[in-house]
Amino acid sequence: MSDTPKFTPSRRQFLAGAAVATGAAATGKLVHAQAAGPDPLITELQPWQQYLGDGVDARPYGMPSQYEAHVVRRNVSWLTADSVSSVNFTPLHELDGIITPNGLCFERHHAGIAEIPPGEHRLMINGLVDNPLVFTMEDLMRFPRENRVYFLECAANTGMEWRGAQLNGVQFTHGMIHNVVYTGVPLRLLLEEAGVRGNAAWILPEGADASAMTRSIPLEKAMDDCLVAFKMNGEALRPEQGYPVRLVVPGWEGNMWVKWLRRIEVGDQPWHHREETSKYTDLLEHGSARRFTWEMDAKSVITNPSPQAPITHGPGPTVLTGVAWSGRGTIPRVDVTIDGGITWHQARMSGPSFDKSMHRFYYEFDWDGRPLLLQSRAHDSTGYVQPTKDQLRMVRGENSIYHNNGIQTWAVNENGEAENVEIG
Numbered sequence: 001m002s003d004t005p006k007f008t009p010s011r012r013q014f015l016a017g018a019a020v021a022t023g024a025a026a027t028g029k030l031v032h033a034q035a036a037g038p039d040p041l042i043t044e045l046q047p048w049q050q051y052l053g054d055g056v057d058a059r060p061y062g063m064p065s066q067y068e069a070h071v072v073r074r075n076v077s078w079l080t081a082d083s084v085s086s087v088n089f090t091p092l093h094e095l096d097g098i099i100t101p102n103g104l105c106f107e108r109h110h111a112g113i114a115e116i117p118p119g120e121h122r123l124m125i126n127g128l129v130d131n132p133l134v135f136t137m138e139d140l141m142r143f144p145r146e147n148r149v150y151f152l153e154c155a156a157n158t159g160m161e162w163r164g165a166q167l168n169g170v171q172f173t174h175g176m177i178h179n180v181v182y183t184g185v186p187l188r189l190l191l192e193e194a195g196v197r198g199n200a201a202w203i204l205p206e207g208a209d210a211s212a213m214t215r216s217i218p219l220e221k222a223m224d225d226c227l228v229a230f231k232m233n234g235e236a237l238r239p240e241q242g243y244p245v246r247l248v249v250p251g252w253e254g255n256m257w258v259k260w261l262r263r264i265e266v267g268d269q270p271w272h273h274r275e276e277t278s279k280y281t282d283l284l285e286h287g288s289a290r291r292f293t294w295e296m297d298a299k300s301v302i303t304n305p306s307p308q309a310p311i312t313h314g315p316g317p318t319v320l321t322g323v324a325w326s327g328r329g330t331i332p333r334v335d336v337t338i339d340g341g342i343t344w345h346q347a348r349m350s351g352p353s354f355d356k357s358m359h360r361f362y363y364e365f366d367w368d369g370r371p372l373l374l375q376s377r378a379h380d381s382t383g384y385v386q387p388t389k390d391q392l393r394m395v396r397g398e399n400s401i402y403h404n405n406g407i408q409t410w411a412v413n414e415n416g417e418a419e420n421v422e423i424g
């Protein structure tokens with residue numbers, strides 16, 4: 001069951017509406033007012049109709065329109081001491097559909113961006129294997145490859161919001177996520193080539209950047225759906241995302257997706273390195289910590305309206321949209337409320353539904369101009385339902401950073417401006 005748009009503007013209304021760019025009629029049935037007079041944007045010849053534009057040789061690698069220059073990754077300067085061990089955020093409120101454009105995928109580096117000539121890159125597999133192997137990029141290209149769409153979410157996404165509403169923008173509260181189609185070789189094929197020994201149970205991928213990032217991953221996951229990926233959205237990985245090759249660990253926390261992948265050690269136990277002891281563990285109320293919390297729980301957020309994307313058109317037909325994802329499967333359903341949870345509506349899902357991929361939802365409604373409290377609640381294909389922030393804190397306490405998948409609230413005022421809030 002899904003909600004469909006309640007209006008169908010005619011071509012006539014669009015033309016008339018272009019003349020008067022004021023708000024919609026109070027009835028909420030018309031998207032545009034009637035024309036008050038001739039509109040020079042229609043009746044006059046415009047500058048761009050009077051020159052010959054750039055030719056096909058002017059833009060060998062295309063860039064977005066100059067009018068989209070505000071659509072960029074942004075960081076929060078006070079979050080980290082410097083920008084090489086830091087993070088920036090995907091502008092979720094500017095995007096639609098389910099795919100994140102390569103240039104807008106958030107970046108998280110521990111030692112900045114490594115710039116590796118592909119001809120000089122090597123991937124080694126060693127440890128509990130019959131044949132320790134070294135692959136060049138050319139070698140990797142000779143294995144059968146697959147194309148799959150996955151989200152990558154940093155476990156720290158929304159981490160600043162544990163104890164209360166903090167950052168005023170969906171880009172900053174939820175922007176440590178991207179969703180692209182990867183082309184890569186199943187890791188299983190490379191491990192089989194090396195011949196994994198009988199007592200092997202874990203792998204340790206390692207990055208070629210100066211941080212030499214490592215994480216212990218169970219062999220079962222490595223043999224299941226992990227990819228050694230060299231393309232994203234059809235083109236080579238960006239340097240920011242680990243060019244020439246990165247590990248893809250579907251549904252699991254972003255930290256494990258080692259970029260600039262140079263080595264995979266096979267072992268019989270986890271290594272207990274920094275990123276799985278000091279970091280990426282969750283301190284609970286009684287003083288012990290959750291560890292190896294790899295899977296990303298189902299989560300959703302409304303991207304529009306939101307603090308960086310207020311309602312500017314006044315009362316009337318309004319499009320609410322957002323994204324949802326789960327590390328355990330697909331998202332068959334998202335509920336939306338505009339009155340702080342008094343009434344819930346099933347959102348309309350639109351776009352492809354892939355396993356461990358971002359999903360897009362919409363809810364079209366007639367805004368009466370009164371304040372709103374917007375929330376979304378994801379259901380994943382295992383039946384799991386996204387919890388409230390209070391429900392999460394009840395179980396996990398107040399000390400956590402990682403794995404905050406609680407329901408987000410935006411308060412919209414009479415002017416259409418939105419703010420990050422919590423409601424009890």
Ligand SMILES: Nc1nc2c(c(=O)[nH]1)N[C@H]1C(S)=C(S)[C@@H](COP(=O)(O)O)O[C@H]1N2
Nearest residue numbers: 106107108109110154207213254255258259
């Ligand atoms: N080699 C290496 N791999 C890495 C990191 C890193 O700093 N170095 N950061 C990790 C973290 S914490 C995250 S969340 C993801 C971020 O991937 P992205 O930069 O493509 O968004 O990469 C992971 N892989």
Ligand SMILES: [Mo]
Nearest residue numbers: 154155254255
């Ligand atoms: Mo991360």
